[in-house]
Amino acid sequence: MAEVKKPRAKSTAKSVQKADDLVEMAAISTAETIEAVTEAKPASLPAITAAPVEAGAIFLSAKKQGDVLRQAMSEVVATSAKGALEVNDKIIEAVNAQRHAALDLWRSAISPSPLPEAFKAQSQATRQAYETASAQWKDIAETTALWFTRSLEPLQSALRR
Numbered sequence: 001m002a003e004v005k006k007p008r009a010k011s012t013a014k015s016v017q018k019a020d021d022l023v024e025m026a027a028i029s030t031a032e033t034i035e036a037v038t039e040a041k042p043a044s045l046p047a048i049t050a051a052p053v054e055a056g057a058i059f060l061s062a063k064k065q066g067d068v069l070r071q072a073m074s075e076v077v078a079t080s081a082k083g084a085l086e087v088n089d090k091i092i093e094a095v096n097a098q099r100h101a102a103l104d105l106w107r108s109a110i111s112p113s114p115l116p117e118a119f120k121a122q123s124q125a126t127r128q129a130y131e132t133a134s135a136q137w138k139d140i141a142e143t144t145a146l147w148f149t150r151s152l153e154p155l156q157s158a159l160r161r
Contacts, residue, residue, distance in 0.1 A: 105125040
């Protein structure tokens with residue numbers, strides 16, 4: 001039959017010695033920390049030379065700034081709406097002009113005329129439609145840039161104040 005081995009008791013002298021050392025180490029470091037804290041002088045606070053500001057004055061200043069920003073935002077909204085309507089009108093005009101140019105181009109293509117004159121009429125109508133469309137879309141782009149610039153001016157002036 002196999003014999004069961006019993007664990008032997010470890011030497012408690014070493015573990016007690018280590019425990020004592022750890023306790024002593026903790027006690028020493030704690031004592032040094034407490035001495036350092038008691039010897040340390042509290043940092044002095046900087047002297048405040050300005051007069052104390054009343055809470056009411058701060059509130060009024062914040063209220064004035066809020067009113068200025070609120071007024072600027074309402075101007076931004078009004079200017080932005082006006083600019084959006086202007087750009088929208090120009091887009092509608094451009095689409096209508098392009099529609100009319102396309103109809104004129106088709107009418108010139110359908111009309112009974114000799115082939116060289118039909119090609120000439122179509123090329124002139126195409127060139128005119130292209131020039132008109134490019135001029136209108138350039139105008140729309142400029143109007144859009146102006147719209148954004150004007151929309152931000154009230155807010156920028158309010159933030160500068």
